[in-house]
Amino acid sequence: MTRTPKTQARRHAPRRARTRAPAASVVDVFCGAGGLSHGFVQRGFQIAAGIDVDEACRYAFEHNNKAPLIRRDITDVSAADIEKLFVPGRTRVLVGCAPCQPFSTYNQKNDDPKWQLLGRFGDLVAEVLPDIVSMENVPRLLEFKDGKIFQAFVDRLEANDYKVAYDVLYGPDYGLAQTRSRLVLLASRLGPIALPKKTHKKQHRTVRQEIGKLPEISHGEADGADPLHRASRLSPMNVKRIEVSKPGGTWRDWDPELVAQCHTVETGKTYSSVYGRMVWDQPSPTITTQFFGFGNGRFGHPEQMRALSLREGALLQGFPRSYQFVRPGERVQFKAIGRLIGNAVPVKLGYAIAGAVRQHLEALEA
Numbered sequence: 001m002t003r004t005p006k007t008q009a010r011r012h013a014p015r016r017a018r019t020r021a022p023a024a025s026v027v028d029v030f031c032g033a034g035g036l037s038h039g040f041v042q043r044g045f046q047i048a049a050g051i052d053v054d055e056a057c058r059y060a061f062e063h064n065n066k067a068p069l070i071r072r073d074i075t076d077v078s079a080a081d082i083e084k085l086f087v088p089g090r091t092r093v094l095v096g097c098a099p100c101q102p103f104s105t106y107n108q109k110n111d112d113p114k115w116q117l118l119g120r121f122g123d124l125v126a127e128v129l130p131d132i133v134s135m136e137n138v139p140r141l142l143e144f145k146d147g148k149i150f151q152a153f154v155d156r157l158e159a160n161d162y163k164v165a166y167d168v169l170y171g172p173d174y175g176l177a178q179t180r181s182r183l184v185l186l187a188s189r190l191g192p193i194a195l196p197k198k199t200h201k202k203q204h205r206t207v208r209q210e211i212g213k214l215p216e217i218s219h220g221e222a223d224g225a226d227p228l229h230r231a232s233r234l235s236p237m238n239v240k241r242i243e244v245s246k247p248g249g250t251w252r253d254w255d256p257e258l259v260a261q262c263h264t265v266e267t268g269k270t271y272s273s274v275y276g277r278m279v280w281d282q283p284s285p286t287i288t289t290q291f292f293g294f295g296n297g298r299f300g301h302p303e304q305m306r307a308l309s310l311r312e313g314a315l316l317q318g319f320p321r322s323y324q325f326v327r328p329g330e331r332v333q334f335k336a337i338g339r340l341i342g343n344a345v346p347v348k349l350g351y352a353i354a355g356a357v358r359q360h361l362e363a364l365e366a
Contacts, residue, residue: 021044021045021046022043022044022045022091022357022358022361022362023089023090023091023361024045024046024090024091024092024093024131024132024357024361025046025048025085025086025087025090025091025092025093026040026045026046026047026048026093026094026095027047027048027049027050027051027082027085027086027092027093027094027095027130028040028047028049028050028051028095028096029050029051029074029077029094029095029096029121029124030051030052030074030096030097030098030099030117030121031050031051031052031057031061031069032052032054032057032061032097032340032343032344032345033057033060033061033325033340033341033343033344034050034057034060034061034064034065034344035317035318035319035344035345035346035347035349035350036095036097036134036136036344036345036347036349036350036353037050037061037065037067037095037350038064038065038319038320038323038347038350039318039345039347039348039349039350039351039352039353039354040093040095040350040353040354040357041064041065041066042347042350042351042354043351043354043355043357043358044358045093045354045357045358046087046090047065047066047067048067048085048086048087049067049068049069049070049085050065050067050068050069050070051069051070051072051074051077052069052070052071053071053072053073053074054071055071056336056339056340057069057340058071059324059325059326059327060323060324060325060326060340063324064323064324070085074117074120074121074124075117075120077124078127079124079127079128082094082124082128083128086130091131091132091190091361092128092130092131092132093130093131093132093133093134093357094124094125094128094130094132094133094134095133095134095135095136095353096121096134096135096136097135097136097137097345098117098118098121098135098137099117118135118137118141118149118150118153119149119152119153121135122152122153122156122157125156125157125160126156126160129160129189130189131188131189131190132186132187132188132189132190132193132357132360132361133157133162133185133186133187133188134184134185134186134187134353134357135153135184135185135187136182136183136184136185136345136349136353137182137183138182138183139168139181139182139183141183142168142183150183153185154166154185157187160189161189162187162188162189163187163188163189163191163192163193164185164186164187165185165186165187165192165193165194165195166183166184166185166186166195167183167184167195168181168182168183168184169181169182169183169184169195169196169349169352171283171346171348171349172200172204172205172283173198173199173200173201173204174196174198174199174200174348174349174351174352175199175200175205175318175348175351175352176205176283176318176346176348176349177204177205177206177207177209177210177283177284177316178283178284178285178286178287178316178317178318178346179283179284179285179286180286180287180346180349182345182346182349184196184349184353186353186356186357186360188360190360190361190364191360191364193356193357193360194356194359194360195356196352196353196355196356197356199352204282204283205283206280206281206282206283207278207279207280207281207282207283207284207302207316208280208281208302210284210312210315210316211308211312211315211316212280214229214309214311214312214315215229216304217229217230217231217304217306217309218231218304218305218306219231219232219233219234219239219305219306219307220232220233220234222309222332223309223311226311226321227326227332228309228310228311228314228325228326228332228337229309229310229311229312230309230310230311230332230334231292231301231306231307231308231309232292232293232294232306232307232334234294234305234306234307238294238295239305241275241294242277242294242300242305242306243305245275245276245277245300246277247277247278247279247280247302248276248277248279248282249276249277250275250276275294275295275300276297276298276299276300277298277300277301277302278298278299278300278301278302278308279302280302280303284298284316285297285298285299287313287316287317287341287342288342289338289339289341289342289343290338290342291307291308291313291316291338291341291342292307292308292309292310292313292334292338293307294306294307310325310332310334310337310338310341313338313341313342314341317341317342317344317346317347318346318347318348318349318350318351319341319344319347320347323347325337325340325341
C-alpha cells in the first residue's frame with residue numbers, strides 16, 4: 001500500500017491544467033454519467049470513449065466529456081473492442097469503477113453476481129495491457145470474500161509487470177465536501193506510480209461552500225434558471241418533521257407523535273441516520289442514489305424546509321454547476337438522475353486520480 005504526504009490545500013474548484021495536454025488516451029469502463037472521466041478532462045486528458053450498459057448515461061457522459069459512449073455489457077466487450085478505441089501513438093490509460101453495490105456495506109449478502117464484473121475488468125487489463133490502469137471502488141472490497149477477490153486482481157496486475165499502488169482515500173482530503181471514502185488503485189507498466197497527494201487535509205470543504213449560494217426553493221419546486229435545482233415534494237407529515245429537525249440531529253429529537261412507526265419497534269430503533277439535516281460548516285454525509293429524499297438519510301437542507309435538490313447532490317459529488325444530466329427541455333426525473341449522480345465517481349476524486357497519472361507521465365518525460 002502507498003500513502004502520500006501533505007500538500008497545500010486548494011480553496012477553489014479545480015481548473016484544467018494550462019500546460020501541454022498529456023499525450024495519453026483514456027478509455028473509461030463502467031463510465032456512468034462521467035464523474036471519473038470529467039476529473040481527467042479537468043486535468044487536460046483526452047477521453048477516447050466511455051463504456052456502460054446503461055443508455056441513461058449517454059447524454060451526461062457525451063455532452064460533458066466530448067467523447068462517445070459505447071453502450072455494451074462489459075461481458076460482451078473484447079480486448080480488440082478496447083484497443084480500437086485508443087488513439088494510436090498515445091499512452092493508453094484504462095480506468096474503471098466496477099459496480100460497487102456487491103461490496104457496499106448496504107448489501108448484506110455476497111451473492112450479487114455483479115462482483116464478477118471486477119474479474120472481467122481484470123481480464124480486459126490482462127488482454128489489452130494498457131500502459132496505466134486506475135480502479136476505484138468501495139473500501140469493503142478489501143474484505144469482500146476474505147479479501148481474495150481484490151488480492152487476485154492485484155496479483156494479476158503484478159504478474160503482467162504492473163507496479164501497483166492502492167489505499168483507501170478520504171474524499172475531504174482531496175477537496176470533496178462529502179465524507180466518502182473510496183478504495184483507489186493505480187497501476188503502471190511504465191514504472192512505479194504514486195497515489196494522489198492530499199490537498200485539503202487541514203481544511204476540508206463544507207456543505208456551505210458547495211451549495212450555500214444556490215437560490216432558495218421550497219419542497220416540490222424548481223429554480224427557473226436551473227431545472228436540476230429542484231426539490232422533491234414532502235408529505236404533510238414530513239413537513240412537520242423537517243420543521244423541528246436541527247442540523248446534525250436525528251428523529252430521536254422529535255416528539256413521539258412524529259416518529260415513524262418503523263422506528264418504534266426494536267429492529268428500527270438503531271437506524272438513526274435517516275430524517276436528518278446536514279450541517280453547514282461540515283462535509284456532507286455520503287451522497288447515495290436516494291439523496292433527494294428526506295427520509296432516505298441525512299439529506300435535509302441545513303436551513304430550508306426540504307431535502308437536497310438534484311443540483312445540490314451533484315455539487316456535493318464534485319460535479320461543476322454547469323454539468324448537464326438531461327437534454328434541454330427534457331423531463332427531469334428524480335430517480336433516474338439521482339441514480340446517475342449517486343453512482344458516479346466524485347469528480348474531485350477523479351481529478352485527484354488524474355493528477356497522479358499526469359504527474360507520473362511527466363516524471364517519465366523529465
